[in-house]
Amino acid sequence: MERRGLRRSSWHRSISAAALGAALSAPPSARAQSKEELAEARALFQEAVALSAANNCAAALAKFQAVANVRRTPQVLFNIAECEARLGKLVSALGNYRIAAAAADGDPRAYDVSAHVGARIEDLEARIPKLAIRRGEGALTATILLDGAALGASEMSADIPVDPGPHVVSARVGDREAARETVTLEERDAKTVEITIADLPAAPQPASASPAAASAESSRRGAPSPAGRRSKVPGLVVLGAGIASGAAGGIFLGLRAGTLSDLDALCGGDRSCPPSARPVADRGRLYTGVAEAAIGLGVVGVAAGIALLVTSGGAAAAEPEAGARAAGAAAAGRAGAAAAGRAGAGLFRAAVLPQAPGADVAGLSVAGRF
Incomplete structure (x- = not known):
């Protein structure tokens, strides 16, 4: 008692x-x-x-x-x-x-x-039901709200009397809701709600974000930005040019074969040729040189085109594997060009002699081989 x-x-x-x-705060009309x-x-x-x-x-x-x-x-x-x-x-x-x-x-x-x-x-x-709200992991600095009203430190440290029924407990960090829980109490109930924030929701990307900001966000998430991608068009162009150059080299090799047949007919199958064979030999040297250059450029073009295509699918900074493949393709191109040069160098050799071997008069003679 x-x-x-x-x-x-x-x-x-x-x-x-x-x-x-x-009574003191009542308006004057309440007294008179x-x-x-x-x-x-x-x-x-x-x-x-x-x-x-x-x-x-x-x-x-x-x-x-x-x-x-x-x-x-x-x-x-x-x-x-x-x-x-x-x-x-x-x-x-x-x-x-x-x-x-x-x-x-x-x-x-x-x-x-x-x-x-x-x-x-x-x-x-x-x-009257009693509701206790406690801060859990990640919610130490968050603003805690009960049914939309922010709670002070004194309310967070004591049981809060509430009406029977559902109540919404939420937490806000800045202008974003980080946690939300609905709890229902009956008369004479006493419950405790612990607010935890496991992962803060990401802020929505503004519609007017600049391209630089979008690129930085893409880089942060590990996705290549549109500006960091390379076009495949240059690789396709170089590859096509290499194939065309190689095809041209093949054509000139065919012309060279025809020149060899002509020289065989003029020179009689030996190494001594009459002066009349000189234009045919000059033409053979021309076809051989053009074939050498075209085949060498074709090999380099194909290798460079493949390297550009390999590195054009990702960001500007290619992955180590792609870089290794590109370097290997370029090295193969250089080796192919050198090999084509060596092969082409042995296609035809011709010389103008002051006197044809076995001739009994002075004159010029073309001796050569392809």
């Missing part, structure tokens, strides 16, 4: 102070009402009492609150709390019961309120 008396006296003093503050306003307030009060008796608490509450705007008597506050309690607004009802008790203290005209308000307060204190 002593403990209950002490508890009552403590909240009694706090509610008395709250009631005094409410006209007869018409008071008559209208009495009529509203009687209507509200009738609605409450008919169990239409929502309509009764609206009328009681309109009466309180004119005059806040202990009876009006008590009836507001009664309607709120029946509507499930237990936290607000408890507050209005306490204010009504403080206003009725020492007022002989509010004896009926003083006689019943204590039991109402004790009943609601036991029925």
Whole structure:
């Protein structure tokens, strides 16, 4: 009994102070009402009492609150709390019961309120659910909200009285929601919710992001940016040119073969040729030189085209494997060109002699081989 008396006296003093503050902050019209306003307030009060008796608490509450705007008597506050309690607004009802008790203290005209308000307060204190919210991993600096209202440090360190029903607990980091949980409480429940933030959601990419920012974001995620990709067109062009050059070299090799046949006919199958064979030999040297150059360029072009195609599919900085393949293709091209040069160098050899071997008169003779 002593403990209950002490508890009552403590909240009694706090509610008395709250009631005094409410009275001091009331507008001047609340202290000096006209007869018409008071008559209208009495009529509203009687209507509200009738609605409450008919169990239409929502309509009764609206009328009681309109009466309180004119005059806040202990009876009006008590009836507001009664309607709120029946509507499930237990936290607000408890507050209005306490204010009504403080206003009725020492007022002989509010004896009926003083006689019943204590039991109402004790009943609601036991029925109101309690919700404890704690910060978990990753949520130490986040803003914690309960039903959309940010909580302070004192609320986070104590149990929060809430109305029965569902409640949303969320956490925000900056302007982004990082965690969200819905918890439902019944009357007399006590629950604890721990807010943890495992992974902060990524901020949406603005539509007006610059190309440089998009490229940096792509690089950070490991994806090549559009600007860092190389076109395959140069590789295809070089490859096609190499193939065409090689084909031209083959054509000139065919012409060289025809020249060999002509020289065989003019020279009789030996190494000594008459002066009339010199144009044919010159033509053979020309075909041989052109074939050498065309085949060498064709091999280099094909190798370079393949290297460009290998390195054109990814970012500007190719992977080590692609770089090795390109280097190998280039080396093969150079080796092929050198081999073609050596092969071409042995295709034809011709010399102009001051005197044909075996001739009995002075003159010029072309001796050569391909």
